[in-house]
Amino acid sequence: MKKPIGEHISVNENSPKYDDNVVKLSGVKNEPFKTSEEAEGVCSVVIVSYKTGEILMDCIRSVLEQNRLHQLILVDNGNSKHTIQLLNEIADNEPKFEIITGHGNVGFSKGCNLGVRRARGEYILLLNPDSILHSNTLDPAIRAFQTHPSTSALTVRMENSDGTEQRGARRNLMTPWTCCVEQFRLDRFAPNHPHFQRLNLNETRPLTEITPVQCISGAFMLIPKKVYLELGGMDEDYFLHVEDIDFCMRIEKMGGSILYLPTVSVTHKRSTSDIYPGIIEWHKARSFCKYFGKHFTKQYPNWALRVLSLAIYLRLLLRLPTITFSWLIGKFWQR
Structure with missing residues (x-):
């Protein structure tokens, strides 16, 4: 019988070593992506974690309960010994759960690329470690790709803990001008003018149908693996933040499309990492x-x-x- 995941997991000092599901890296090299045989219609979830805190276990539990999950890859950029012990126990009981560790804090972009190199699902979900998937999140999201086969990336409605739509989940592409419009709220002078559109769209009219958007958040970014490989993955020159916007910009430049699925939601709690x-x-x-x-x-x-x-x-x-x-x-x- 498998142990429950989360706060009920106990740490056993005599637990066995988890060599099967744990990949230990002594160093990280900038290796090119290699194409591999993919499991069709299923998803590999990649979570990059650095001093995330207790919510990480809730995030993992919510992912492992999903249909269409092929594997969950946790890239350990640096967590406490207690957290690592809990993760090892999950890996011992959950064959879909894999840990990549030992490489140190290499940043979010490089961590994502490390995880994707081990991914074997047709789709890749980049998920923040402080996000909680609601029941049956992956299935309708993947089906949206099948009904819109030219889609390059997709996100769902990202919610705060109080259920309101989160800032940054859907937005226009970031340019120097859109940043000025957002910072100084220039849209108030010409709200209907196409050159005075805000960067963030969470305060605009709520969407009820699947809709194309220009840019989405890396907190929940679902991508066909072939698209991720075609774009060369995340730009590893970004250590933290903006790499998701850069990825969306590159999708735009290659003529791809991004969809927002408002009928599916995920709770993103934010700012749970114990970092200054x-x-x-x-x-x-x-x-x-x-x-x-x-x-x-x-x-x-x-x-x-x-x-x-x-x-x-x-x-x-x-x-x-x-x-x-x-x-x-x-x-x-x-x-």
Whole structure:
């Protein structure tokens, strides 16, 4: 009889070693993706985890309960010893669950690529470790690909804990101009003008039918494996954040399409990792600057991109005291 997953799992120091489902890497090389035989109509879920916290077990449990799940690959970028012991016990009881560990914190993009190299399903789901799949999430999402065979990627309705639609789950492609519109809410001056559309669309009219969108979040990104390989995977120059937007931009450039499925929902709890948020914001700022430099050097003069980069870092500098104070207060109350 299999042990339940989550807070009911006990850590047994005498547990056996989990060599079958655990891949230990001493180092990471930038190897090209290799095509392999795929199991049709099923999904390989890839979760990249770094100091995620207790919600990771709830996330894993919600995935293992899904139909159409072929394998769940957990890329361990760095978790506590207690978490690793719990993960090992799950791997011992769940043949679909695999762990990749020993490579250190290589970032989200490289972690995703590591997981996809072991994926054997026809579809890849990149899932954040603080996301909870509701019952029967994968089946209708995969069926949407079968009814829309030209689709390159798909997401579902991402919800906050209170059930409201989450910011960033569906959005327009990020450009220097759309960022300005979003930051300064220029859309209020011309709400119906096509050049004054907001970046984030969660506050627009709720969708009720499957709809094309320009950009989705990497918190839940379902992709045919052949599309992922064709695009060369995630750009590993992004350590954390914006890699999902970059991936959507590359889908746009190759003429692909992205769908939003509002009739299926996932709860994304966010900010559960035990990391100083200033570090996360630093990586986010760096990724923004890289993204603009990678995709917009032909459309914007160099001085404009430099000014934009300066503004991004200045905004970070101004926000750091508030971020740090809030983090310290939270740490104090956790004692």
